[in-house]
Amino acid sequence: MSPDVSAETDHAVPTRTLVESMLRADATVDAGELYDVANTLGMSDQQVRLCIKRLVAEGQFVQDGRGRKAVLRATPEVRSTIEPDLEFVRYMYAQDRGQADWDGRWHVVAFAIGESARSARDSMRDAVVRLGGAPVQGGLYVSPNEWEPYVQAAADRFGVADRVTTLTTTDLTVGGVAEARALAEVLWPLDRIADGHRRLLATAQRAARELQGAARATRLSIAIELAAEFTRAVEPDPLLPPQLLPQPWIGTAARAAVADCWSELLQGDQPEPLKLFRWYGDVIAEVAGIAGE
Template sequence: MDEPDPTTEIPTRTLVESMIREDATIDAGELYDVAAALGMSDQQVRLCIKRLVAEGRFTHEGRGRTAVLRATGDTRGAIEPELEYLRFMYAQDRGRARWDGVWHLAAFAVPESQRHARDSIRDTLVYLGGAAIQGGLYVSANPWEDRIGAAAAELGIESHLTTLTTTDLAVGGLTEGRAIAARLWPLDRLAAGHERLLGVAQRVRAALPAEDPTELLTLAITLAAEFDRAVGPDPLLPPELLPQPWIGARARAAVAECWALLRDSALPPIRLFRWYGEVVAEITAAT
């Protein structure tokens, strides 16, 4: 098997969580084999397992390579990808989610006595793809009111949150959509992440089909890790606001092609692979 791509760094914790099977277990022998293929030492994996067990994220039965890890309920819920996010992303890439020209804004003024809530709502806005226009004022090109409202209610700051929509937005004298997007979002950094993802997808595609189970797992986990790294900070701006052609659409199409091939391979019943496989199957059916 080829050496792992040195530019794809996979944290040990990410590897462990990626190996959870449909029955919520991890085969330790399989885990150690994939870790070795990725250049991780057995000691590195053992220490990570020990930390995860101490945090209550897994239970541990047995010893060494014959051990079985079992994910707790909180862990199973925390690692599930947002499938609707993935579906929307690919719908945008294929021109099936056209932008209506509406900007969605949210403003908050939370007192210092509720600093934790203030920081949390700010983090939520950024997580949902928002960009800061100025202090306490964020904008997104996609609807987010329901999720912001739910977050504010959970934090007890509904009275400190204002949302509005507009088709007439000016930022620092800029009124054209692409100019606003280029000013507010780090498009160069997002493009660089997707360039890296495209390179990984092309290397994975060239290695498929693969017969060795460990190689298949290593390829799939490498692809998933790089995909998460690229799309995690992506605000999913509509194509109307992005430079064209946009590298993100090309990279994600290459990833979908890889997952379609991986889905047809003899991969073990791992949850992460099923989640991605389901979305790819929908994309393929809709094409």
């Protein structure tokens, strides 16, 4: 059973995230429904109007009509950038189920990119960090996961493949620390990562209570809050294997609680047209064991 968490979850859903989460399968957003869900989340109509105005000005959406009768149409660029990377979502749940054991190898990437290619260097560094890499020293990063294909893809994308080196080792010492779990504590901010998962668990536990008998607008607001908090918790998570984490690890309990909530959200009488539900539906169905029911 997941431990009860009473931590405050005061992270508001950004208005932009709300709009993107309301995207339907045909890449449109119903403004009336958007305003209803926004109000449920405590947002004012003015906040929503200003956000829509910005998104239209940025060329991310096209607006047909006015006010609550309007329809927002996402541009191809938006549709290609807001979908979550479900491969990594599947991987983290596989770790939680003990289906992705660590083989004891550290995966290392090194790159030396001069000031003349500063933008490419910064982009490469950001990509490696997003993949969970921990900086060891200048231009040298490490992960316990098999990240080479993703590192190579990033290097190709930024035009620096000829300046990137990868290797694996079972013999890693950093600052005199060699034991694997101790290394993880040195290399990654585990306390901060755990705090994010505590907030996620608190959000999921509150959502589970509020879902009982909730109207559709409330259910949608719960789904959007849950997805936003899930993203906040997992984006900085390097997805370390259980062997490198304190046990019991709060992330496992948090993700299990999220899966339970999504299982409930997916049990509606009618298929939910929002893409948000399709994005998470298949993965959560696998985790919750409801696939094919």
